Amino acid sequence: MTRANERLMNRISDVLTGFDALNLLNLRRLLVQRTVAASQDAATHINAWQWMNGVTTGVINGVSGLCQDAMLLLTGFMVWQHLVPIGTINASLNFAGTIFAGMTGIMTSVMDMASVAPIFEKFAAVPVRDTAGRKPVGRFHTALQMQDITFAYDPNSRPILQDFSLTVAKGQKYALIGPSGSGKSTVLNLLIGNLTDYQGTLRYDQTNYQHITPDSLINQVTYLDQTPFMFNDTLKNNLTMNEPYSDETIAAVIQRVGLTDLVASLPQGLATMVEKDGRNLSGGQKQRVVLARGLLQGRQIVFTDESTASLDPASAQAIEKMIVTDPHLTVVMVTHHLRPTIAQQVDRVIDSTEFVPA
Template sequence: MDKHLRHYLWEFKGPNSLLVIIVLFMAVMQTANGIGSANALTALVVGQFPKFLLWVGLMTAAYALYCGLMGVQQYQFSRCRQLMNTAIRRDITARLSNTSYEVFHSQSPAVYASWLTNDVHTIGVNGFYDALEIVESSFSVIFAAAALTAYHYSLSIAVLVLAVVVYLVPKAFDTSLQAHSLAMTHANERLMGRISDVLSGFDALNLLSLRKLLVKRTVAASNDVAVHVNSWQKMYGITNATIWGTSAICQNLVLLLTGYLVWQHLVPVGTVNASMNFAGLIFSGLTSVMSSYMDMKSIIPIFNKFDQVPVRDTAGLEKVAPFTTALQMHDITFAYSEESQPILKNFSLTVAKNKKYALIGPSGSGKSTVLNLLIGNLTNYTGTLLYDTTNYRQILPDSLIAQVTYLDQTPFMFNDTLKNNLTMGEPYSDTAVATVIQRVGLAKMVADLPGGLSTMVEKDGHNLSGGQKQRIVLARGLLQGRQIVFMDESTASLDPLSAQAIEEMIVTDPHLTVVMVTHHLRPVIADQMDQVINSTVFTTTHSVK
């Protein structure tokens, strides 16, 4: 069994142990039913009708109890599976939350959504369900083999030999099944990504009168995943057909041996019924075990994929204190890949506390790159970055980010109350919230809302204006004590009056350190800046103080 499956099964060992006990009693009842069937037939053949009725009654009771336990088992398995599915999602998101900015953005959110939905579902079906199948089938095989041995030792020997054959047959399909399973998970990731992409582009397609592309691209993405799902099912079908065919042959061989024993008067005639019943249980159980084993092997690449997400090494790194003096870039050179030209070359910049800076210049010239370096998102640079007097290489990334509020063109709003969008669920006092609301100019908006701070913010903040969303994001940072504000074209999509109001509110606040990236620096805002830096200096050896 894969180590990951063992980990989650053991994490919830209490509920899983109860499930195993239920399955054990189901196997006992199943075996009792089989023994009763064989004895009933023997009693009937020898003319002992009262015994026949007794055994039929016992069979009925055993089967009724088996059915009752089956209902309990299904509920308990669902409970265990949901606990383990949640734990997998917890661990995946914990890993993603502790990887670097660059690694996280190497995949689209749709890929991660596929991990947390499609892949977790696959693990539940091919992992946890099959683990249950193995336990259930193993109990059935053990009790059935013991029952057959009680009739004649040769039956158990035959079963043992044939069991080895059933075990060896599926081995030939291991590698191929794993490869097909991994290809299917990647196809599901592409499906999620393509559907998410085309649905997100609805407005653009609408304006281009190309809504038909919604259908065309969705069908194309669905056809891609269908190819890989069908390929996996084909391989799975071939494997199962081979396993079950081998099992059927083995059952018939045991039946032939039983017929010979009855013919030789070595066992009672009811043994034929027992042989058919228990041999069927044994070989169908072994087949189920091997089939489930193959399924479980197929999820190993999925877990390996999760494990390949690198986790940040934060050993020896230190938290930073609140900002006191300056952020400094010394001789920074940065390129997005080894093949591309540096977007920054030997560039230096000092951002002093409570000062205001504007970075201007054409799109793609590196302005946003400077912000992402200063906030610690980008780490593959040469040169030195300092927070006050501490080198960025020695800083816990989260503690650095905790000092900065980052405003971009599309501030993210959660589908939650306005208050929770401000506080992010942290227990700030009503006074602190009210003070920040007043400071960022949201007091009138909150007062005019029928529900006040309890008003629900719609998905993506559709019931808020762009300016209101900018103010909410700023308020989040101020509540957390962040006094550094990075503005990355944050007002570019706002109307001129709203944009200027937001910018003036921020750059005139004497307690904020501001770095603003903009294509359009308004004269009134430029007058408030301590320094305006043109991006033409980014690729020349230049120092900005």
């Protein structure tokens, strides 16, 4: 039943997420059809579980009743034989009721535990990183280094990166260019510590990644992608993530990321509620909010993964210019369309053809 409920939620989430696509194809009927089909599948399994639960409960209660009757008959026989006093019948009934009621409760609990076992199996299957002997890193000072890195998602396939080296120096700006699937995002995921099954050496300020706690590395990086997430909360809480920053600090970051005009234009200012998925903010504004979150947390490394691909050209260029011209930020920008003006402002452009030797 637990797996049936999981399939139901996955299928409903899938069709709701794809509503815009179905609507544009004039296939809204599929929304209903797939939801009904998923509901019927779940109902079939739930009914089967309920039937099994009813039968099992009936059997358990029936056996319990028979056992109590047997004890009553045995006690009555012993009274008839003058082996025990007649008051033993009452004591026997109470004893049997207590024992078999407890056994019934245990069997019911066992059934309930079995029904949720798949949930705990999923928890057990979640990989846990071994952080024994690792230490947290502090603020970024010198460089991130990739030295002779070779990586493949499948050991039997051609490596995405092979003997690739890169030094990301503090305060410098880098652009990774190339077609989709060429390994640009892989570089970012290696640098942020999401991918660990690589050959070669990764260093943060001369400290090997193998000696660093993953969370402390992530705490140094702001990651911008095409779909920045907005919480259905106030603009201030979306910026601060409910952390206690001073008004002066918040105002300084707002100005730094270019949100001053937006805040000033809102009747409630920072107290304005952000709608679900940030529907009342533009794509560029959401990118600036995410960047502001990182700056408030003291993160001075920025990775952008095609973050402006869905923005209009003017907004995209404004966001990119803001990031690459900030002297305090260390930036690695992934893009398949590097604008000439931005190319002139970065310190190095790395083509994906450099990832694997010719």
